[in-house]
Amino acid sequence: DAKTTQPNSMESNEEEPVHLPCNHSTISGTDYIHWYRQLPSQGPEYVIHGLTSNVNNRMASLAIAEDRKSSTLILHRATLRDAAVYYCILRKGGSEKLVFGKGTKLTVNP
Amino acid sequence: KAGVTQTPRYLIKTRGQQVTLSCSPISGHRSVSWYQQTPGQGLQFLFEYFSETQRNKGNFPGRFSGRQFSNSRSEMNVSTLELGDSALYLCASSLEAAVSRDTQYFGPGTRLTVL
Numbered sequence: 001d002a003k004t005t006q007p008n009s010m011e012s013n014e015e016e017p018v019h020l021p022c023n024h025s026t027i028s029g030t031d032y033i034h035w036y037r038q039l040p041s042q043g044p045e046y047v048i049h050g051l052t053s054n055v056n057n058r059m060a061s062l063a064i065a066e067d068r069k070s071s072t073l074i075l076h077r078a079t080l081r082d083a084a085v086y087y088c089i090l091r092k093g094g095s096e097k098l099v100f101g102k103g104t105k106l107t108v109n110p
Numbered sequence: 111k112a113g114v115t116q117t118p119r120y121l122i123k124t125r126g127q128q129v130t131l132s133c134s135p136i137s138g139h140r141s142v143s144w145y146q147q148t149p150g151q152g153l154q155f156l157f158e159y160f161s162e163t164q165r166n167k168g169n170f171p172g173r174f175s176g177r178q179f180s181n182s183r184s185e186m187n188v189s190t191l192e193l194g195d196s197a198l199y200l201c202a203s204s205l206e207a208a209v210s211r212d213t214q215y216f217g218p219g220t221r222l223t224v225l
Binding site for chain 1: 154166200202213214
């Protein structure tokens with residue numbers, strides 16, 4: 001399984017943008033980059049995914065490097081409700097299996 | 111549309127017993143996956159079912175098994191429980207199977223404690 005590398009923790013202030021990095025140097029051409037987050041005492045929640053181009057949705061933006069070896073999840077204005085563990089996952093074609101790493105624990109300060 | 115539901119939410123068992131956990135996917139979803147979450151190992155994939163067939167299996171002993179019914183509901187069973195089986199067991203459903211762009215929707219989990 002292709003691996004991803006994320007910082008263990010990051011801190012942000014409320015109302016400020018947050019950039020969560022992820023390295024995936026062994027990504028293959030058909031791997032989709034998925035981001036999930038897990039709020040305390042809840043199951044993981046889908047955030048966003050992409051293949052090659054940058055993606056935006058109501059929750060976040062995903063910026064993918066041109067060589068696809070890294071990506072960045074962008075929360076445009078962090079709120080206290082965004083405090084969670086964020087997982088960057090490479091999703092292989094032909095498999096439902098999500099391989100979770102340790103993720104990045106995001107703390108949002110008021 | 112109702113989300114993924116898991117029952118029971120909490121369970122306490124003793125070593126040597128067996129346990130069955132249930133998962134009802136989102137209506138219309140045909141794929142169900144199971145994950146185990148522990149503080150030490152994090153989130154680990156157990157297995158995935160689609161159309162009543164197990165399509166993929168993680169690296170867990172044979173004590174962990176599952177099945178899927180014709181209505182897509184799924185159950186997982188753990189026999190001969192060990193202390194190390196204490197974990198949050200998460201179920202996730204998706205519309206199709208093995209589509210890498212597809213989103214998985216997770217339930218709230220069943221917290222299993224083995225004494």
